[in-house]
Amino acid sequence: MKLLTRYNRVNLVTTIVVMLITGFIYYQAISLILTKQLDKDLVVEENEVFEYVNLNHQLPQVFESNDQQITFTSADPGSVTRHFLNTVYRNKRDDDDHPRKHRHRHEEYESGRGLISSVTVGNKYYQILIVESKVETEDLIQIIFGITAGLILLLLIILFVTNRLLLNRLWQPFYNLLKELRLFNVADSKDIPVVNTTIDEFEELNQAIISMSSRVKSDYKDLKTFTENASHELLTPIAVINSKLDTLIQTDNFSQQQSKLLNDLYSAVSRLTRLNQSLLLLVKIENRLLEDGQLINLRESVEEMLIQFEEIFQDKELKTSSELADKELNASPYLVDILLNNLLSNAIRHNHKGGEIRIKLTNEELVIQNTGENIALENDYIFTRFHKSSGSEGSGLGLTISRQICENLGFTLDYDFEGSYHTFTVTF
Amino acid sequence: MKILIIEDERGLRESIEEYFMEAGNICETASSYPEAISKVNLYRYDCILLDITLPGGSGIEILKTLKENNYTDGVLIISAKNSLDDRLQGLDLGADDYLVKPFHLSELKARVSAIIRRKTFNGSNLLQFNELAIDLLAKTVKANNQQIKLTRKEYALLLYFIANKGKVVSKNAIAEHLWGDGIDMANNFDFIYSHIKNLRKKMIEAGSNDYIQASYGMGYKFTDE
Numbered sequence: 246m247k248l249l250t251r252y253n254r255v256n257l258v259t260t261i262v263v264m265l266i267t268g269f270i271y272y273q274a275i276s277l278i279l280t281k282q283l284d285k286d287l288v289v290e291e292n293e294v295f296e297y298v299n300l301n302h303q304l305p306q307v308f309e310s311n312d313q314q315i316t317f318t319s320a321d322p323g324s325v326t327r328h329f330l331n332t333v334y335r336n337k338r339d340d341d342d343h344p345r346k347h348r349h350r351h352e353e354y355e356s357g358r359g360l361i362s363s364v365t366v367g368n369k370y371y372q373i374l375i376v377e378s379k380v381e382t383e384d385l386i387q388i389i390f391g392i393t394a395g396l397i398l399l400l401l402i403i404l405f406v407t408n409r410l411l412l413n414r415l416w417q418p419f420y421n422l423l424k425e426l427r428l429f430n431v432a433d434s435k436d437i438p439v440v441n442t443t444i445d446e447f448e449e450l451n452q453a454i455i456s457m458s459s460r461v462k463s464d465y466k467d468l469k470t471f472t473e474n475a476s477h478e479l480l481t482p483i484a485v486i487n488s489k490l491d492t493l494i495q496t497d498n499f500s501q502q503q504s505k506l507l508n509d510l511y512s513a514v515s516r517l518t519r520l521n522q523s524l525l526l527l528v529k530i531e532n533r534l535l536e537d538g539q540l541i542n543l544r545e546s547v548e549e550m551l552i553q554f555e556e557i558f559q560d561k562e563l564k565t566s567s568e569l570a571d572k573e574l575n576a577s578p579y580l581v582d583i584l585l586n587n588l589l590s591n592a593i594r595h596n597h598k599g600g601e602i603r604i605k606l607t608n609e610e611l612v613i614q615n616t617g618e619n620i621a622l623e624n625d626y627i628f629t630r631f632h633k634s635s636g637s638e639g640s641g642l643g644l645t646i647s648r649q650i651c652e653n654l655g656f657t658l659d660y661d662f663e664g665s666y667h668t669f670t671v672t673f
Numbered sequence: 674m675k676i677l678i679i680e681d682e683r684g685l686r687e688s689i690e691e692y693f694m695e696a697g698n699i700c701e702t703a704s705s706y707p708e709a710i711s712k713v714n715l716y717r718y719d720c721i722l723l724d725i726t727l728p729g730g731s732g733i734e735i736l737k738t739l740k741e742n743n744y745t746d747g748v749l750i751i752s753a754k755n756s757l758d759d760r761l762q763g764l765d766l767g768a769d770d771y772l773v774k775p776f777h778l779s780e781l782k783a784r785v786s787a788i789i790r791r792k793t794f795n796g797s798n799l800l801q802f803n804e805l806a807i808d809l810l811a812k813t814v815k816a817n818n819q820q821i822k823l824t825r826k827e828y829a830l831l832l833y834f835i836a837n838k839g840k841v842v843s844k845n846a847i848a849e850h851l852w853g854d855g856i857d858m859a860n861n862f863d864f865i866y867s868h869i870k871n872l873r874k875k876m877i878e879a880g881s882n883d884y885i886q887a888s889y890g891m892g893y894k895f896t897d898e
Contacts, residue, residue, distance in 0.1 A: 484775035
């Protein structure tokens with residue numbers, strides 16, 4: 246959920262709840278005030294009745310005004326206690342010349358407010374019931390309430406819209422930062438820029454991100470430098486071992502066992518050498534140190550590579566078929582060479598005797614297919630460093646390097662298992 | 674031929690010296706920049722094996738000194754740095770070749786031989802080994818004036834053997850020389866065996882002696898002894 250949505254939701258709910266509560270209180274307050282007003286009117290009316298009785302010693306004429314009814318009923322003396330009550334106001338239906346137009350016009354009953362009082366005329370005791378219609382007060386309340394509700398609604402809408410506009414704008418630096426973070430690449434030389442904002446929090450966030458990214462970058466650089474230096478430092482002792490082995494085999498008379506040991510040593514040293522060179526190469530590719538772009542005809546490169554591997558194909562009795570179109574690339578010939586070499590070496594190494602290798606080059610892609618173990622490889626793992634199949638003599642870096650080269654050149658390298666062919670596709 | 678080995682790593686320096694030491698060869702060594710620069714200023718060599726990172730200075734400076742004085746010694750840079758810039762800078766400054774550590778001594782020998790051949794024969798492209806005559810320009814081989822038809826790899830193999838005559842050359846070294854260091858099918862050297870078998874057969878058929886001897890399953894030796 247977006248922060249804005251969440252904020253709006255909370256904001257809306259609390260505003261509505263608060264508004265409802267205040268609305269209720271407001272309603273109660275207004276109706277209380279208006280009821281008091283009505284009660285005053287009723288008392289005025291009562292006093293008029295008392296004055297009339299005092300003056301004329303008889304009950305006044307019962308008249309009916311539009312909103313008022315007074316009824317007198319005889320009662321036992323002392324049985325009536327004076328009190329106000331909510332009651333029903335009976336409106337005459339045929340009262341056509343009613344000056345006011347309201348909803349209750351044709352209804353017989355309206356809510357009303359009444360006052361029960363008593364008066365003694367002569368020796369007769371009367372109960373007075375004065376009822377006043379509440380319609381007008383209720384109408385008033387409704388109007389007030391309506392206006393208030395309208396205002397509340399308007400306020401809510403305005404709040405909602407301004408929040409939306411304002412918050413979106415306020416959060417813009419945050420979104421900008423987010424975009425920069427998404428684009429952040431530790432191997433990239435590009436730094437995270439300073440986002441233009443006057444808000445302290447975002448400024449702090451920006452500063453924190455900038456310092457973090459530069460720290461990460463320098464750590465990463467240190468690590469790479471370390472890898473490079475370590476590999477370099479290893480080269481000299483390996484060179485010494487290699488040269489000593491070369492010197493050792495010049496001495497005469499080896500037993501079969503000794504020569505086997507020497508052969509194993511040679512293999513191990515040459516693997517060590519290749520591993521080391523692969524590591525150095527990977528660092529260089531990641532550092533983009535090998536970007537001497539030249540126009541290369543990929544078809545020619547592939548053909549050369551096929552000639553280079555010819556004897557190995559023959560030795561493993563591999564059938565090769567190729568379908569090559571002209572494809573020109575602007576890339577480092579060194580990198581392209583390594584890429585082709587790696588992919589073809591893999592196709593040979595993981596093949597079985599008498600297997601098949603198919604190469605197809607079009608303007609869009611280079612596809613290298615080979616037979617081998619009839620199980621698909623795990624796409625996620627084969628490109629990771631030092632992942633290799635059991636018994637593989639490779640460094641475990643070949644495909645990592647290949648993919649890195651492809652990334653550098655803006656290509657993609659994918660694996661697929663089609664039919665019984667392991668398929669590596671370079672998409673230009 | 675006279676060779677100067679400038680290399681600060683004792684183990685490597687001694688191995689190279691030992692490998693190049695043979696009848697008719699003079700090897701001198703230098704283990705630091707001052708030692709190297711004084712030797713370079715005093716004597717001329719057929720080939721200088723030059724390490725770039727030296728105590729007391731850079732091999733590049735030695736290269737510059739050679740160039741400033743118009744000394745025509747052959748120079749082969751042996752460096753642990755396999756960066757393109759270093760390679761180009763070295764070659765620009767007049768180095769004849771560039772070999773990255775680690776390397777096989779036989780590879781080094783072959784490269785040095787090629788440099789010396791280019792320097793000393795001055796246009797003559799004929800390499801003679803007993804009854805074998807190799808035209809380096811036309812890339813043809815004759816035994817007693819009879820043409821031996823070799824494939825590219827067989828030809829390269831023969832040259833490699835001749836440069837390392839009398840030495841045991843390991844199968845690894847041969848594989849790397851012929852297929853580059855990209856080759857890592859080290860567990861299977863059978864294809865080298867068949868190559869050598871073919872080369873031997875062709876040479877013998879053309880009337881040449883059989884110079885190639887297998888050596889304890891580790892490698893091969895090209896010798897007329």
